[in-house]
Amino acid sequence: MSATPAAVIVAIDGPSGTGKSSTSKAVAARLGLRYLDTGAQYRAMTWWMLNNGIDVSDPSEIAAAADKPAIVSGTDPQAPGISADGADASVPIRSQEVTAAVSAVSAVPEVRTRITDLQRTIAAGTQEPGDAGTGIVVEGRDIGTTVLPDADLKVFLTASPEARAARRSGELKSADGKAHADLAATQQALAARDKADSSRKTSPLKKAGDAVEVDTTELTLEQVIECVVTLVEKASADKAGRMEKAAR
Numbered sequence: 682m683s684a685t686p687a688a689v690i691v692a693i694d695g696p697s698g699t700g701k702s703s704t705s706k707a708v709a710a711r712l713g714l715r716y717l718d719t720g721a722q723y724r725a726m727t728w729w730m731l732n733n734g735i736d737v738s739d740p741s742e743i744a745a746a747a748d749k750p751a752i753v754s755g756t757d758p759q760a761p762g763i764s765a766d767g768a769d770a771s772v773p774i775r776s777q778e779v780t781a782a783v784s785a786v787s788a789v790p791e792v793r794t795r796i797t798d799l800q801r802t803i804a805a806g807t808q809e810p811g812d813a814g815t816g817i818v819v820e821g822r823d824i825g826t827t828v829l830p831d832a833d834l835k836v837f838l839t840a841s842p843e844a845r846a847a848r849r850s851g852e853l854k855s856a857d858g859k860a861h862a863d864l865a866a867t868q869q870a871l872a873a874r875d876k877a878d879s880s881r882k883t884s885p886l887k888k889a890g891d892a893v894e895v896d897t898t899e900l901t902l903e904q905v906i907e908c909v910v911t912l913v914e915k916a917s918a919d920k921a922g923r924m925e926k927a928a929r
């Protein structure tokens with residue numbers, strides 16, 4: 682693990698299957714930064730609502746329940762962890778049931794306000810002793826545009842719909858042990874989620890104007906990680922230079 686010269690705030694956004702989680706975790710681990718999976722927070726909120734009888738087809742019921750569960754996210758890139766009202770949510774938030782409902786829940790403004798506040802508190806490092814002044818890699822859909830518009834580096838990952846579906850169906854296959862996950866159905870489900878996430882009114886999935894776009898279609902995961910590590914190291918050195926100049 683190489684040390685970064687200045688604590689940096691890194692925003693990594695993009696649609697599903699572009700490599701956000703794998704890249705963000707690896708970059709954070711290599712550079713000694715914290716890590717936050719914001720999709721996991723929306724998934725934990727959705728899981729809690731499904732478990733607590735909230736009708737997730739009714740935005741007013743979702744809005745009324747948005748401030749109820751305590752959502753706690755870990756920031757260790759090697760073992761992030763997430764809980765809702767004290768119950769470990771790490772595994773159930775990946776279920777098909779949660780995946781199918783998460784776009785509707787995360788489109789509700791009250792949910793976004795609640796979770797955005799949590800994200801900003803975690804990024805600021807004021808929650809845990811020892812976190813203050815440490816950098817973080819935050820991945821999601823609206824980090825560069827809304828949650829952390831002053832991030833030191835913004836990256837927007839993309840990949841072709843075919844590559845993204847192949848990656849996701851590979852994961853589903855290894856999870857359920859079936860020989861052939863349905864690639865076409867996976868691609869269709871991803872397209873539907875993209876559409877919902879990009880067309881919602883509040884804070885849609887969108888590339889920030891000042892984000893660096895990386896098309897990962899033809900890159901291996903290791904190549905993407907190396908590319909982002911280089912970008913973070915440069916952003917960190919630039920920040921250290923600015924801080925030094927300001928201190929003179």
Ligand SMILES: Nc1ncnc2c1ncn2[C@@H]1O[C@H](COP(=O)(O)OP(=O)(O)O)[C@@H](O)[C@H]1O
Pocket residue numbers: 695696697698699700701702703704848849852897900901902903905
């Ligand atoms: N560049 C890449 N080439 C091949 N597979 C990749 C690449 N990036 C990620 N993957 C794989 O694709 C799957 C989805 O990646 P993930 O990081 O969860 O994407 P996201 O967080 O954007 O949904 C994982 O199984 C991951 O190992």
Ligand SMILES: Nc1ccn([C@H]2C[C@H](O)[C@@H](COP(=O)(O)OP(=O)(O)O)O2)c(=O)n1
Pocket residue numbers: 696697698719720721723724783784787788820821822823824874878
């Ligand atoms: N910053 C974010 C992160 C996720 N979301 C919503 C929209 C996404 O479809 C879901 C799930 O996100 P997640 O990153 O877990 O999805 P994938 O792992 O890429 O399939 O949460 C969001 O609205 N804003």
